[in-house]
Amino acid sequence: MPSLKDLKNRIASVKATQKITKAMKMVAAAKLRRAQEAAEAARPYAERMNKVLASLSAANAGNAEAPLLLSGTGKDQVHLLIVATGERGLAGGFNSSIIRLARDHAQKLLAQGKTVKILTVGRKGNDVLRRSFKENIVHYITFREVKQLGFVQADEVAHKVLELFNAGEFDVATLFFARFQSVISQVATAQQIIPAKFEAGEAANASSALYEYEPSEQEILEDLLPRNVAVQIFRALLENNASFYGAQMSAMDNATRNAGEMINKLTLSYNRQRQAQITKELIEIISGAEAL
Amino acid sequence: MADAFNFELVSPERLLVSEKATEVVIPATLGEMTVLANHAPTMTTIKPGVVSVKLASGQVNKYVVFGGFADILPTSCTLLAESAVPASEVTRDTLQKRIEATQAEINKAQSDEHKTKLEQFLAELTHLNGIVVPA
Numbered sequence: 001m002p003s004l005k006d007l008k009n010r011i012a013s014v015k016a017t018q019k020i021t022k023a024m025k026m027v028a029a030a031k032l033r034r035a036q037e038a039a040e041a042a043r044p045y046a047e048r049m050n051k052v053l054a055s056l057s058a059a060n061a062g063n064a065e066a067p068l069l070l071s072g073t074g075k076d077q078v079h080l081l082i083v084a085t086g087e088r089g090l091a092g093g094f095n096s097s098i099i100r101l102a103r104d105h106a107q108k109l110l111a112q113g114k115t116v117k118i119l120t121v122g123r124k125g126n127d128v129l130r131r132s133f134k135e136n137i138v139h140y141i142t143f144r145e146v147k148q149l150g151f152v153q154a155d156e157v158a159h160k161v162l163e164l165f166n167a168g169e170f171d172v173a174t175l176f177f178a179r180f181q182s183v184i185s186q187v188a189t190a191q192q193i194i195p196a197k198f199e200a201g202e203a204a205n206a207s208s209a210l211y212e213y214e215p216s217e218q219e220i221l222e223d224l225l226p227r228n229v230a231v232q233i234f235r236a237l238l239e240n241n242a243s244f245y246g247a248q249m250s251a252m253d254n255a256t257r258n259a260g261e262m263i264n265k266l267t268l269s270y271n272r273q274r275q276a277q278i279t280k281e282l283i284e285i286i287s288g289a290e291a292l
Numbered sequence: 293m294a295d296a297f298n299f300e301l302v303s304p305e306r307l308l309v310s311e312k313a314t315e316v317v318i319p320a321t322l323g324e325m326t327v328l329a330n331h332a333p334t335m336t337t338i339k340p341g342v343v344s345v346k347l348a349s350g351q352v353n354k355y356v357v358f359g360g361f362a363d364i365l366p367t368s369c370t371l372l373a374e375s376a377v378p379a380s381e382v383t384r385d386t387l388q389k390r391i392e393a394t395q396a397e398i399n400k401a402q403s404d405e406h407k408t409k410l411e412q413f414l415a416e417l418t419h420l421n422g423i424v425v426p427a
Contacts, residue, residue, distance in 0.1 A: 041306035048302060048372055052335065052363055151304040151375065214322055214336040223337050224361065227374070234304055 004277070007270040011263060018259035024090070025252035032183065032245035038149070039180065039238040046235050053228055055211075056221050057196065067218075069225040072195035073171045078115040080138075080170035081106060082161065082193075084177040084236055085125030086244040087144050092251035094178060094186060094244055095124040101188040102176045106133060117170055121157055121237070138164070149241055154234030161233070162226050165194060177236040178243035184250050186243035193232050196225060295329035296348040298368040301355060303376050308355070315346040316369055318362050327362075327369050334364040340416045342379060343371065354379035358390070359413070391417050 002010075057070055083102045085095045102125070106116045118137045120126040126140045139160055143153055164170060173194040178186040213220055299313035316327045319341025343355045360373035377386075394414045 038305070042304055044300075044307050045302045045304045045372060048363065048370055052361070052372075056335075154304070210333060212332055212334045214320060214334060220335060220337055220361065227360075231304055 001273070004270065004273055007266060007273065011266045011270065014259050014262050014266065018256055018263065021252045021255040021259060025249055025256060028245045028249040028252060032242060032249055035238070035242040035245050036180070039235075039242050042235060042238055046231050049224070049228055049231050053196070053221075053224055056217060056224070059217060067222050067225055069165070069194055069229070070196050070221065073168075075171045076114070078117065078170040078172075079109050080117045080119060080161070080164065080173040080194075082119045082121065082157070082173060082175045082233070083125045083129065084175065084233075084240050085120070085122035086240070087123050087142065088244075089124060090251065091244055091248035092254075094247035094251075095128070097186075097188040098176055098178055099125055099128050101190060102129070103132065105174070105176070105190060106136070117164075119157075119160065119164075122240075138169070149237055151230070151234055154237055155230050157233050157237075158226070158230035161194070161229060170194075175233065175236050177240045178247075180239045180242040180246060183246045186247055191232070191236070193229055196228060297329040297366075299345055300368070300370045301343070301345075301357075301376055302370065302372050304374070308376055309345070309353070311345075312348040313345050313369070314348055316371075317342075317344040318369075318371065319343065319357070320362070327364055330366045331364050331369070333366065335361065336364070337361045338371070338373070340413070343373075343376075356382045358417075387417065 081102055083098065085098050089095065102118075106118065109116050116133070116136050118129060118133055119139045119141070120129055120137060121141045121143070123142050123144060126137070126142070130137060141157055141160065143149065146153055161173060165173070172192065175191045175193050177189060177191075179189040181187055296312040296314050299309065299311055299316055300307065301309040314329070318325050318327060318336070319338055320336045321339050322336070324341075325336070338357060338360050340358045341356070343357050345353045345355070347353065355373075355376050356379050357371070357373040357376045360371065360376075363370045363372070391414065394410055394417060398410045398414065
């Protein structure tokens with residue numbers, strides 16, 4: 001049985017922890033709002049880009065000379081997994097759910113005899129994946145020093161990916177990130193970005209407008225596809241960012257609540273023990289008085 | 293009074309401008325073009341340059357864009373720019389930085405094709421440097 005003093009110390013330490021988690025929750029909530037706004041602000045660009053590309057690619061569907069980024073290399077042997085995770089922990093299952101999805105995917109591909117290459121974005125994912133897929137990791141990008149996530153960062157990742165693609169280092173690229181659904185729900189998602197895929201429904205109505213292309217359709221497509229890779233990555237990074245803060249907020253909320261419960265429990269046993277001690281002392285005094 | 297149409301300038305990070313305009317000058321890859329209302333549907337890529345927008349109110353705003361493309365419809369004109377800044381905020385320093393970054397990339401580039409593209413981009417940037425910022 002811990003002594004009264006021990007209990008008192010423990011209560012104090014849990015209270016201190018509670019204060020920290022509470023503060024972290026508030027910080028996460030504030031950052032979440034900003035991250036959400038950023039994700040929303042980026043939407044118009046991505047949507048328009050998607051619309052334009054969908055109509056262009058529909059027009060180019062049967063074209064044998066279509067750029068490789070659209071039609072693929074024709075092979076399915078080497079896969080590049082781009083795993084985007086957070087830079088920090090303390091966000092509940094955020095990082096691990098992305099990593100788990102990526103790992104399962106990698107293992108499935110390896111079992112099929114395919115070659116797997118991994119590009120990690122974010123420190124957490126790199127730390128964990130390095131343990132099991134050390135020789136598969138081809139590149140690692142971290143945004144630890146970056147305060148405000150901008151298009152420049154996405155461009156950096158896209159640059160690396162395109163460089164590898166142009167060098168013929170892989171055939172298919174899949175992007176792993178957490179899609180932001182709500183504050184309490186973030187879904188780890190795999191999205192294929194090379195060769196590019198577009199929703200067919202959109203293509204149908206977009207191609208109805210008769211466009212003039214300047215320069216040629218082909219050239220525009222060649223110009224836009226690499227850009228699209230960057231835009232997709234940018235969107236994923238923003239979603240990831242919002243998801244991270246959402247996950248962190250709910251994780252810290254839970255932690256604060258748990259700390260509260262812990263404090264209640266400890267206070268109860270503290271009081272009980274104090275009462276027991278008083279009773280014990282009283283018995284001693286009374287029995288001493290009776291003996292006289 | 294010329295007809296007005298919707299003009300939107302969008303960068304990957306946010307929607308910069310969404311207003312009624314009567315006249316927009318775009319630095320298209322194949323040469324500058326002026327867009328008025330009821331333009332034929334056109335899709336064009338743009339090179340680094342100055343976009344000048346004449347709003348319905350008659351006010352003229354200038355923006356510096358660095359590559360991207362434009363989607364022109366009879367009733368609207370959407371400019372998707374890689375990055376865009378109001379011309380008044382562009383300084384020699386920011387341009388110089390971009391020029392240096394491109395230069396560094398040229399030195400790194402492996403394929404000739406890529407190199408040519410970058411060099412062209414560099415030339416456009418340098419040209420821009422001359423127009424935008426008075427020496």
